[in-house]
Amino acid sequence: MSKRPDKGSSSPGGAIPIGGGREIPLNLDLTRRDVLKTGGYLSAAAFLAACSSGGGSTNTSSTGGQISIGSNASDPGPRKGMEAINAAFTSANGGTTVKLNTVDHGTFQDQISTYLQGTPDDAFTWFSGHRMRFFADQGLATPMNDVWDKVKGNFTTGFAESVKGNDGNVYGVPIDYYPWAVFYRKSVFQQHGYNIPTDWESFKSLMAQMQKDGLTPLAMGDKDGWPAQGTLDIINLRLNGYTFHVELCTGKQKWTDSRVTNVFQKWGEITKYYNQGLAGTTWQQAADMVVQKKAGMYILGLFVSDQFKAAGQADLDDLDFFPFPNMGAQYDAEKALDAPIDVFMLSKKSPTISKDLGQAKAYMQFWSKGSTQLLMFQNAPGNIPTANDADTSSYSALQKKAVQIISGAKRITQFFDRDSRPDFAGPNGMQSFLLTYLKNPTQDLQAFQGTMQKFWDSLPPEK
Amino acid sequence: MAETTSTTSVAPAPAVIKPGTGALVAAGRPRRRYSLLTRHDKLLLTLMVGIPLLLDLILIWGPAAASVGFSFTNWSGIGAISPGNFIGVKNYQNLFTSYIFFWPALRHNLIWLAFLSLVSTPLGMFLAVLLDREIRGTRVYQSVLFLPVVLSLAVVGFIWELQYAPSEGFINNAFGLVESHRIIDWLGDENINLYAVLIAASWRHVGYIMVLYLAGLKSVDPSLREAAKVDGANERQTFFSVVLPVMAPINIVIVVVTAIESLRAFDIVYIINRGKNGLELLSTLITNNSISEASLVGFGSAIAVVLLVISLVPIVTFLSTVSRERA
Numbered sequence A: 001m002s003k004r005p006d007k008g009s010s011s012p013g014g015a016i017p018i019g020g021g022r023e024i025p026l027n028l029d030l031t032r033r034d035v036l037k038t039g040g041y042l043s044a045a046a047f048l049a050a051c052s053s054g055g056g057s058t059n060t061s062s063t064g065g066q067i068s069i070g071s072n073a074s075d076p077g078p079r080k081g082m083e084a085i086n087a088a089f090t091s092a093n094g095g096t097t098v099k100l101n102t103v104d105h106g107t108f109q110d111q112i113s114t115y116l117q118g119t120p121d122d123a124f125t126w127f128s129g130h131r132m133r134f135f136a137d138q139g140l141a142t143p144m145n146d147v148w149d150k151v152k153g154n155f156t157t158g159f160a161e162s163v164k165g166n167d168g169n170v171y172g173v174p175i176d177y178y179p180w181a182v183f184y185r186k187s188v189f190q191q192h193g194y195n196i197p198t199d200w201e202s203f204k205s206l207m208a209q210m211q212k213d214g215l216t217p218l219a220m221g222d223k224d225g226w227p228a229q230g231t232l233d234i235i236n237l238r239l240n241g242y243t244f245h246v247e248l249c250t251g252k253q254k255w256t257d258s259r260v261t262n263v264f265q266k267w268g269e270i271t272k273y274y275n276q277g278l279a280g281t282t283w284q285q286a287a288d289m290v291v292q293k294k295a296g297m298y299i300l301g302l303f304v305s306d307q308f309k310a311a312g313q314a315d316l317d318d319l320d321f322f323p324f325p326n327m328g329a330q331y332d333a334e335k336a337l338d339a340p341i342d343v344f345m346l347s348k349k350s351p352t353i354s355k356d357l358g359q360a361k362a363y364m365q366f367w368s369k370g371s372t373q374l375l376m377f378q379n380a381p382g383n384i385p386t387a388n389d390a391d392t393s394s395y396s397a398l399q400k401k402a403v404q405i406i407s408g409a410k411r412i413t414q415f416f417d418r419d420s421r422p423d424f425a426g427p428n429g430m431q432s433f434l435l436t437y438l439k440n441p442t443q444d445l446q447a448f449q450g451t452m453q454k455f456w457d458s459l460p461p462e463k
Numbered sequence B: 001m002a003e004t005t006s007t008t009s010v011a012p013a014p015a016v017i018k019p020g021t022g023a024l025v026a027a028g029r030p031r032r033r034y035s036l037l038t039r040h041d042k043l044l045l046t047l048m049v050g051i052p053l054l055l056d057l058i059l060i061w062g063p064a065a066a067s068v069g070f071s072f073t074n075w076s077g078i079g080a081i082s083p084g085n086f087i088g089v090k091n092y093q094n095l096f097t098s099y100i101f102f103w104p105a106l107r108h109n110l111i112w113l114a115f116l117s118l119v120s121t122p123l124g125m126f127l128a129v130l131l132d133r134e135i136r137g138t139r140v141y142q143s144v145l146f147l148p149v150v151l152s153l154a155v156v157g158f159i160w161e162l163q164y165a166p167s168e169g170f171i172n173n174a175f176g177l178v179e180s181h182r183i184i185d186w187l188g189d190e191n192i193n194l195y196a197v198l199i200a201a202s203w204r205h206v207g208y209i210m211v212l213y214l215a216g217l218k219s220v221d222p223s224l225r226e227a228a229k230v231d232g233a234n235e236r237q238t239f240f241s242v243v244l245p246v247m248a249p250i251n252i253v254i255v256v257v258t259a260i261e262s263l264r265a266f267d268i269v270y271i272i273n274r275g276k277n278g279l280e281l282l283s284t285l286i287t288n289n290s291i292s293e294a295s296l297v298g299f300g301s302a303i304a305v306v307l308l309v310i311s312l313v314p315i316v317t318f319l320s321t322v323s324r325e326r327a
Helices: A019-055 A076-092 A105-110 A112-117 A130-137 A145-154 A157-162 A186-192 A200-212 A227-249 A258-268 A283-291 A304-311 A313-318 A330-334 A353-367 A370-379 A397-407 A430-439 A445-458 B002-010 B013-026 B030-034 B039-070 B090-097 B102-132 B138-150 B153-164 B170-174 B193-218 B222-230 B235-246 B248-263 B267-273 B282-291 B297-326
Strands: A066-071 A097-102 A123-127 A172-177 A180-185 A216-219 A295-301 A319-322 A341-346
Touching (some): A066 A076, A066 A353, A076 A353, A112 A130, A123 A130, A145 A172, A145 A353, A172 A353, A172 A370, A180 A227, A216 A283, A227 A258, A227 A295, A227 A430, A258 A445, A283 A295, A283 A304, A295 A304, A304 A313, A304 A319, A313 A319, A341 A353, A430 A445, B090 B297, B102 B193, B102 B282, B138 B193, B153 B267, B193 B267, B267 B282
Parallel strands (some): A066 A097, A066 A123, A216 A295
Antiparallel strands (some): A172 A341, A180 A319
């Protein structure tokens, strides 16, 4: 899963994950149907591909008409934002009818490859990084270099890099992002007189102190499997640097490398500070421990603020964060962090894309404006606009700080499951491995790393 | 309907056919001579057998065969399959020798089967026998025990997650484990989570078996029990020597239902953690590999074929028993 199953899966109370649940019956049904369907498309695939690539954009009109949008913004907040933006687009673009097709966040992800090969909508929401480039490589996305040439002045180079495919073409428009950091409550730090730790030793001694003070030093809820990947990312980035991390994620480095051993050893120094039962705790329940002042700190994405917001405005105002402490390696200077970027992409196989291409590109252009992104931001405060001209006056202190920490970073990664291949990062892969590690951090690391590498080696080559 | 058509049309058939058969015999096709069926009957039969057969082939055997075919490829589910995609039995090799999740998943499926058949199913049968005795409030108990069956396993999973959550859950709080910092991580501890899930699944399965069995018990001729009583058999003897043998067909249904429920177990585990960390099942491995973003269609198909082969055992047992009875 992505690091945002919250969009699709948190119940209003926030405590109970029923995310996967909504998908179950669908997936069950799809087992056979899926196979049939894909089989059926096989013969049509070559034909369709020929048509769509040959057709190009003959339609010069970009106003009026209609477009269809596939959206994974299924939670109430983001959904409202999406609807507001579509209404604004309709009135700004000569009455273009926007057909919105909202799918549960997790389901959308599971079905993405079938969706993109079948009859997708003209434009769809997705993630940048390896996951975007993968579908671009498969010829399932339409490049939009012309759109990007018009709007690129509104984005920093980090964003420009994030929407580029392996072939150098641009395949998406970045619409929002959020940083991963160490979250805490200001009032708790004040009450106990804690200082923000900036290096590894002070981080550890702070946690030892918290334990004495009767707090769970570090909250962790890894039931869904992906939250622990954020901690793996940041420790690896600090110790071994951006380049090694990216190469490790894409298989150019081995999991049996001694640098990886080092990561798990360092991580093992802080695992004793986690709450009990982390493997059965959801990220929302772990967040509640911080909300209720039972836990001191929490390594997560900015979307943790959703949980604080649900608890009340006073709790949200008390939330703060600091970047993961330095660990003394040369890579501290990179100030690297995970800051996943969400994008809008254009599909290739949509039956209407050649007719609607003008409108779809206008829609992409519309999304690259700060004013558009703010409409989403007002409804989903965990997602920060990417456009330079977004009006930051409505940002809270927390959000301003998030922008600051990201613009200060010399290297930005997406997140483990967006930077690595999905079959490796998923539930019967990295999610399981990290749960195995967290269960017993002092286990035989050589054997553990060997298992991970063996699994990587067993995967078929990516096209 | 079918019977009436055939009898009415069969009766006049000889008269109709006979004059014509002479010509057919002359044409060297004597086989038609003794045919009891008119052309209309044959057409009808062809349609009646052909359409279901066609649907069966298209909807069931087609996809199954496709799965077997896919299992010899490394197809990612994207684009056409080229000859280069065929990798022989490599998926199976990989599955049996190096895929670390396969054997645990198979073991979990077997534990599931053992638990349901040794604990849940007998419990359901026991409850049915109790309720069959018309004790006071039978209807109430019946409704209460049957209630979980009405819920989908997805809902059952959700309900039990509330009970099992480590620090917010009902069980740990009710037993004071949260207060004393001795939290039991029911769904997160890979040594116990399978059993925690099995209790949740049984909660539903017991009611299901109970209803099936109760229906069977109601249909047992009361005079058999009376006769046993007259012969001086006690309750236990009556049940094991008289009622149980009479219920043989129901017993087989129940065994098969239990086997199938264990093999297709999926939703409750998938809802809890997508089948990882001690909850791997063959069905979740298939889903995680082939339907999710992972797109390892070939590899997932190989697991599906293994599951299909295993499933054939109870299916064949059931069909052969049923056809033996009919014969």
